[in-house]
Amino acid sequence: MSEPAETPEAQVPERVPFAQRYALWQRSGGIATPLATAILAFVMGGMVVLATGHNPLQTYRSIFDGSGLNWLFPWVSGAARDTAATDLQETGLLMIPLILTGLAVAFAFRCGLFNIGGQGQYIVGIVTGTQMGVWLGSVPGPVHVFIAIAAATLAGGLWGGIAGFLRATVGAHEVISTIMLNWIAIWVGTYLIGFGGPLQDHSQPGVPVSREIAPDAHLHVFWGNPFLQGLDIGFFIALAMLVVYWLLIQRTTLGFEVRAVGFSPEAARTAGMGVARNYFLAMAISGAFAGMAGALDILGWQFRLDVTTIQIASQMAFTGIAVALLGRNTAVGTLLGAVLFAALINGTSTANLDPNVFPPQLAGNLTRIIQGLVVLFIGADVLILYVWNLRRKVKIRRQPPAAPAPVAE
Amino acid sequence: MEDPTPVLELRGISKQFPGVLANDDVDFDLRRGEIHALLGENGAGKSTLMNILYGLYKPDAGEIRLNGKRVSFGSASDAIQAGVGMVHQHFMLIPVMTVAENVVLGTEPRRGGVFLDERAAERRVSEMARTFRFSVDPSALVEDIGVGQQQRVEIMKALYRNADILILDEPTAVLTPQEASDLFEILRTLRREGISIIFISHKLNEVLEIADRITVLRRGRVIETVPAAGATHEGLARAMVGRDVLLRVEKSAANPGAAILTVENLHVLDDRELETVHGLSLEVKAGEIVGIAGIDGNGQSELVEAIVGLRRPTEGRILVNGQVITRDDPKHLIEAGVGHIPEDRHRRGLVLNFTVAENLSLHEYRRPTESRFGWLWPRRMITRARKLIGDYDVRGGGPNTTAGSLSGGNQQKVVIAREIESEPDVLVAAQPTRGLDVGAIEYVHRRLVQARDAGKGVLLVSLELEEIRSLSDRILVIYEGRIVGEYTPEASEEELGLAMTGGKRGEEVPA
Numbered sequence: 001m002s003e004p005a006e007t008p009e010a011q012v013p014e015r016v017p018f019a020q021r022y023a024l025w026q027r028s029g030g031i032a033t034p035l036a037t038a039i040l041a042f043v044m045g046g047m048v049v050l051a052t053g054h055n056p057l058q059t060y061r062s063i064f065d066g067s068g069l070n071w072l073f074p075w076v077s078g079a080a081r082d083t084a085a086t087d088l089q090e091t092g093l094l095m096i097p098l099i100l101t102g103l104a105v106a107f108a109f110r111c112g113l114f115n116i117g118g119q120g121q122y123i124v125g126i127v128t129g130t131q132m133g134v135w136l137g138s139v140p141g142p143v144h145v146f147i148a149i150a151a152a153t154l155a156g157g158l159w160g161g162i163a164g165f166l167r168a169t170v171g172a173h174e175v176i177s178t179i180m181l182n183w184i185a186i187w188v189g190t191y192l193i194g195f196g197g198p199l200q201d202h203s204q205p206g207v208p209v210s211r212e213i214a215p216d217a218h219l220h221v222f223w224g225n226p227f228l229q230g231l232d233i234g235f236f237i238a239l240a241m242l243v244v245y246w247l248l249i250q251r252t253t254l255g256f257e258v259r260a261v262g263f264s265p266e267a268a269r270t271a272g273m274g275v276a277r278n279y280f281l282a283m284a285i286s287g288a289f290a291g292m293a294g295a296l297d298i299l300g301w302q303f304r305l306d307v308t309t310i311q312i313a314s315q316m317a318f319t320g321i322a323v324a325l326l327g328r329n330t331a332v333g334t335l336l337g338a339v340l341f342a343a344l345i346n347g348t349s350t351a352n353l354d355p356n357v358f359p360p361q362l363a364g365n366l367t368r369i370i371q372g373l374v375v376l377f378i379g380a381d382v383l384i385l386y387v388w389n390l391r392r393k394v395k396i397r398r399q400p401p402a403a404p405a406p407v408a409e
Numbered sequence: 410m411e412d413p414t415p416v417l418e419l420r421g422i423s424k425q426f427p428g429v430l431a432n433d434d435v436d437f438d439l440r441r442g443e444i445h446a447l448l449g450e451n452g453a454g455k456s457t458l459m460n461i462l463y464g465l466y467k468p469d470a471g472e473i474r475l476n477g478k479r480v481s482f483g484s485a486s487d488a489i490q491a492g493v494g495m496v497h498q499h500f501m502l503i504p505v506m507t508v509a510e511n512v513v514l515g516t517e518p519r520r521g522g523v524f525l526d527e528r529a530a531e532r533r534v535s536e537m538a539r540t541f542r543f544s545v546d547p548s549a550l551v552e553d554i555g556v557g558q559q560q561r562v563e564i565m566k567a568l569y570r571n572a573d574i575l576i577l578d579e580p581t582a583v584l585t586p587q588e589a590s591d592l593f594e595i596l597r598t599l600r601r602e603g604i605s606i607i608f609i610s611h612k613l614n615e616v617l618e619i620a621d622r623i624t625v626l627r628r629g630r631v632i633e634t635v636p637a638a639g640a641t642h643e644g645l646a647r648a649m650v651g652r653d654v655l656l657r658v659e660k661s662a663a664n665p666g667a668a669i670l671t672v673e674n675l676h677v678l679d680d681r682e683l684e685t686v687h688g689l690s691l692e693v694k695a696g697e698i699v700g701i702a703g704i705d706g707n708g709q710s711e712l713v714e715a716i717v718g719l720r721r722p723t724e725g726r727i728l729v730n731g732q733v734i735t736r737d738d739p740k741h742l743i744e745a746g747v748g749h750i751p752e753d754r755h756r757r758g759l760v761l762n763f764t765v766a767e768n769l770s771l772h773e774y775r776r777p778t779e780s781r782f783g784w785l786w787p788r789r790m791i792t793r794a795r796k797l798i799g800d801y802d803v804r805g806g807g808p809n810t811t812a813g814s815l816s817g818g819n820q821q822k823v824v825i826a827r828e829i830e831s832e833p834d835v836l837v838a839a840q841p842t843r844g845l846d847v848g849a850i851e852y853v854h855r856r857l858v859q860a861r862d863a864g865k866g867v868l869l870v871s872l873e874l875e876e877i878r879s880l881s882d883r884i885l886v887i888y889e890g891r892i893v894g895e896y897t898p899e900a901s902e903e904e905l906g907l908a909m910t911g912g913k914r915g916e917e918v919p920a
Contacts, residue, residue: 250787253780260771263762270719270749270757271771272740 034326034333034378038340041373045366052362059358059366066352067091067343087352089224089231093301094316094342097122099238100293101320102338103245104160104286106329108174110249111282112262117163117178118317120185121287123310124159125152125294127189130305131199133213133298141216148217149237149295156291157284159185164283168276174283189310201304210305219300234296239335241289246331248285258282290317319345322371325378344370414477416441416605417462417493417574422471424457424629431457432468433629439574444596444606446620446637448613450649450818450846454629455609459576462607463495464488494567495576500559504552509534511551512565537565542598557588561595568604575599576607581615582844585705593619611846613645625649646847660858663882666695669866670716670747670835675725677711677890685711687890688725693835693866698857700881701870704909708890709870710752713839716868717749718742730834743772748833750824752840752870754817758824761813765803766794768812768823772831801826802852818849825856835866842876854880874905 046056068087070076076084101118108115129152136144163181166172192199193210201211224230249255260268261278269275298305319341326340327333346352348363358366417439424432431454439445447455460466462473464482473480475491482488485495502511509531510517518529534547543561551559560580567575577596581589596606596619610616616623617637624634625648632648670693677686685708693699703709714720716727718739727735729745737745751757759768770790773779779789794808803822805815812820821841828836838857842850857880861867871877877884884896886908894908 251785253774253783253785256767256770256774256785260760260763260767264756264760266756267758267760267771270717270739270751272738272743274738274740 034328037374037377038326040377041370044373045370048366048369049358054358059363062354062357063344063347063363063366065347066349066354067347068352069343069347086224086228087346090229090352091339091342091346092223092231092235093229094346095338096234096238096296096300097293097316098320098323098338098342099334100241100289100296101317102323102327102334103241103320103331104156104290104293104317105321105324106327106334107245107249107258107289108160108282108286109324109329110255110262111258111278112265113164113167113174113279113282113286115160115163115178115283115286116175116318116321117160117181117287118290118320119314120178120182121156121159121290122294122317123182123185123189123314124287125156125291126298126305126309126314127192127199127294128152128155128291129295129298130193130210130213132295133217133303134199134211137214137216144214144217145219145299148213148299149292152295153288153292156294157288159291160287161280161284163287164280167283168279174279186311186314190307193305193310194307208307212304213298217299218303219296229301232296232300234300237292237296241292242331242335245289245334249331254281290320293317316345319371322375326374341367341371414441415439416476418474418477419458419462420472420474422458422461422468422473424454424461424466425469426457431629432461435471435626435629435631437624437631437634439605439607441605442600442603443621444600444608444619446608446610446616446623447626448610448616448623448645448649449626450611450848453626453649455626456578457629458626459495459578459607459609462488463493463576489567489570489572492572493574493576494564494570494572496560496563496567496578496580498579498582500563502551502559502562505550507531507548507550508545508554508558508562508565509547511562512537512547512569514566516570534565534569537568541565541568541595541602543595555588557584557591560584560588560592564595564599573603574605574607576609578609579611580608581610581612589615611649613642613649613847616645617642649847658854658858658879660880661862663697663861665697665882666864668692669695669730670868671726671728671731672712672716673726673728675712675715675727676723677708677715677720678723679711684723685890686715686722689887689890689892690725691868691885691892693868695834695866696861696864697882698861698867698869698880700877700884701868701887702874702877702884702905702909703872703887705872707887707909709872709887710839711890712887713749713752713837713870716837717747743831743833746832746834748828748831748836748865750821750828750836750838750841752843754820754824759812759820761811763812764794764809765798765806765812765815765823766791766808769794769797769808769827769830771827773827797826797830801856818845818852821845821849821853825853829856829860833865835868836860837868837870839870840872841869842871842873850876874902874909878902878905 042060046060049056049059064070065084066087068084068089068091071081071084071088101122104118104121105115129148132148132151136147139147159181163174163177166177167174191197194200194208195205199210201207201209219232219234221230221232249259257268257273257278258281260271260273261275265275302309323334323337323341327335327337344367348360348367350360353360353363415438419435419437422432422435423430435454435458437458447458449455457466461468464484464487473482480491482491503514506514509527510525512534513530518526518533520526531547538545538547543565545554545558545561545565551562564575580592584592599606608616608620617640620637622634622636623640623645625632625645627649672689672691675686675689676684679685689708689712691699701709711720715722718734718737718741721736725735726733729742729747732745734742734745755761760771767790770779770793773793774785774790779786779793791808798808801822803815803819803826805819812823815823836857841857842853845853857867857869869877869880878898881898884898884900884905885892886894886896886905888909896905
């Protein structure tokens with residue numbers, strides 16, 4: 001667990017400000033609140049299904065089967081088991097970027113920053129990863145893979161670092177700057193592999209795609225058919241990153257500082273921590289997670305980059321926000337959130353959902369509805385807290401320094 | 410002795426929270442038109458009791474009688490309906506609305522059932538202000554009026570809802586002495602008008618000044634209820650903390666050594682870019698406590714921030730152990746041997762959402778005892794925290810308790826433990842006992858004297874003249890950003906007070 005497991009000892013403080021009570025409740029609430037949030041979102045999604053004249057329970061059952069999670073049940077056998085296996089491999093593939101873009105949001109959150117730039121950081125990563133995969137054909141496989149992933153991670157880190165640097169030096173709000181950096185990434189990426197772009201595949205000038213990466217840069221597929229999008233070892237890299245994330249946050253001085261700055265920049269500064277430095281580092285590390293997601297997607301199953309991925313598929317990074325929020329910015333929570341959303345997305349895809357139960361073209365929207373509701377419910381908590389803090393800040397600024405508390409002599 | 414019909418009676422109130430018996434069989438009664446003080450240390454159960462009365466908590470046992478009738482409040486609005494009003498320490502006002510709007514909010518006079526009748530609201534509020542002699546302009550925006558006035562708005566809110574019982578939770582904590590005495594005037598007027606007041610406080614002086622009767626709570630239990638006439642400081646202090654409090658700090662004569670902290674011709678700007686420290690010089694030697702006495706806003710905060718590296722001076726030098734540290738950042742200053750007990754422990758002294766262990770390690774985490782090459786050992790943090798919690802008598806939680814859930818005194822013990830344990834050569838203590846109760850104040854004072862006896866230099870900045878006089882070995886008076894005189898602790902209060910108000914310009918202290 002990435003949160004200290006113990007619930008706060010039953011202290012009954014007199015007059016604890018709301019923000020503290022909230023924080024305490026968040027920690028002691030453990031898994032209950034995100035679970036309630038998810039269930040509530042599913043119930044409301046179910047009502048939408050009902051409103052369209054379909055059976056919600058059957059629909060959810062069908063989505064579950066479509067995600068391949070029924071493979072985990074031993075009684076599923078024969079052809080159904082083979083289908084389930086393929087579906088689950090696909091869900092696993094979706095989990096990779098969701099985990100990593102989730103971590104990209106979670107890490108920044110721990111420093112009190114809201115990284116909306118997962119999309120841009122992912123794009124920068126995927127473009128860099130692709131090009132590294134295309135080049136360096138003569139380098140031996142494992143080294144090639146390592147270089148491609150490292151370069152993409154670094155590129156994502158730099159992209160996130162720009163927003164961090166702007167926040168640290170001139171105070172530009174990271175929400176605004178990361179959104180803008182997303183657009184820059186989208187259009188630069190589109191230019192690079194678009195018609196006549198410098199990185200486009202010149203052998204087929206009519207198609208806006210990159211060249212294909214070298215075969216030895218492919219990630220090893222450990223489950224399923226390597227030519228039909230089996231699950232590759234990028235999955236384990238993503239899981240390892242969850243551990244890295246937890247270690248960074250809980251077991252390094254960097255994570256200690258990041259958390260301190262996230263909770264109270266002023267106290268952190270007084271204790272001698274560099275607040276600006278931590279803002280920069282937190283955004284850079286966040287971006288690195290998202291950049292790595294790009295490399296794993298390209299080396300794992302896409303093998304060549306097309307404009308649709310840059311413009312449309314990269315929006316999956318926004319689902320990373322829901323993943324991190326639902327997972328409360330913890331490693332385990334992010335994993336569970338990624339499982340949930342990967343299963344939902346895959347289970348409602350046109351190929352996987354039984355059209356007799358629920359029309360798949362509507363089902364994709366169901367996923368978005370649930371995702372939106374999750375963000376809304378959790379966001380509402382955060383919003384309340386934000387407004388509360390703002391109100392207190394206004395008050396503190398207005399009040400003259402508190403009067404000397406006369407000592408009872 | 411027993412009044413035949415108290416307006417309010419609490420009988421046998423008990424409230425158990427997990428791990429704490431916050432109220433234990435508490436009896437309390439309030440007569441018509443009296444001010445009854447509820448006195449106790451932080452954490453004694455005062456607020457719990459009042460929250461029960463106000464309908465925010467349900468008692469586990471006991472009953473509440475209002476005018477002889479048994480009542481049970483499910484929520485604050487029940488209590489308001491029944492005529493109980495509460496003024497919280499943190500005001501619940503909307504800054505961008507006028508005084509009148511704030512007062513009537515929720516029960517507004519309307520025109521046509523929909524629109525706020527602004528004129529009627531203002532008229533009613535100014536009538537009320539006249540009756541009770543509040544001098545508040547009903548049409549002023551709340552954000553434009555001072556804290557004392559805002560508090561009156563809170564009181565008016567309660568009265569507007571026909572409260573005849575008023576609960577004031579530590580009302581003077583946010584007030585200047587002048588505002589506090591204005592408040593007391595208002596409370597006396599209210600008492601004449603038949604309003605009954607419960608006055609929650611941990612300050613003996615004001616309780617003795619304003620209350621008719623005093624009930625002392627300690628660890629959730631009523632220790633005594635006495636008439637204020639005839640009660641003494643010493644008696645109440647003993648009842649509050651359960652032992653005789655050393656109101657005088659016991660310390661031996663100072664044995665000053667070499668200069669540790671030297672400030673030369675320092676100029677510092679405040680947040681508005683106005684110079685608030687004008688060429689200030691001072692010196693703190695090893696093994697002495699130097700007190701800076703002054704009225705709030707004479708440059709103390711900026712001086713402290715400059716010394717600890719949170720604010721860049723525009724001119725002048727600061728030396729620690731002969732090493733110039735004038736424009737260094739806090740991290741290097743901590744390494745150079747400057748300890749800092751910040752004025753605002755919630756904002757600066759602690760990361761409230763961190764655990765006690767993490768807060769105790771805010772300096773130590775980067776030292777080899779707790780980390781190497783950026784790798785942190787939380788277990789060592791917790792082991793060390795466990796020891797410090799024992800050494801510094803931090804109560805109310807263990808290493809993994811969130812700092813924000815400790816009481817003020819225990820939070821300050823965490824800050825002091827951290828700063829003293831990082832072995833500074835000079836300790837800058839800014840308002841180290843603000844908002845603390847008697848027991849905690851005594852503890853902080855003892856620790857500061859111990860630090861001095863261990864050969865550290867202590868720079869004590871306090872608005873409490875009494876504190877400065879009883880702790881300091883030398884007293885410097887600051888006035889308008891300059892040191893205007895140096896005094897011995899034997900200097901009289903009048904003499905110091907005169908200098909603090911700019912009445913006398915003493916000789917400049919040689920740098």
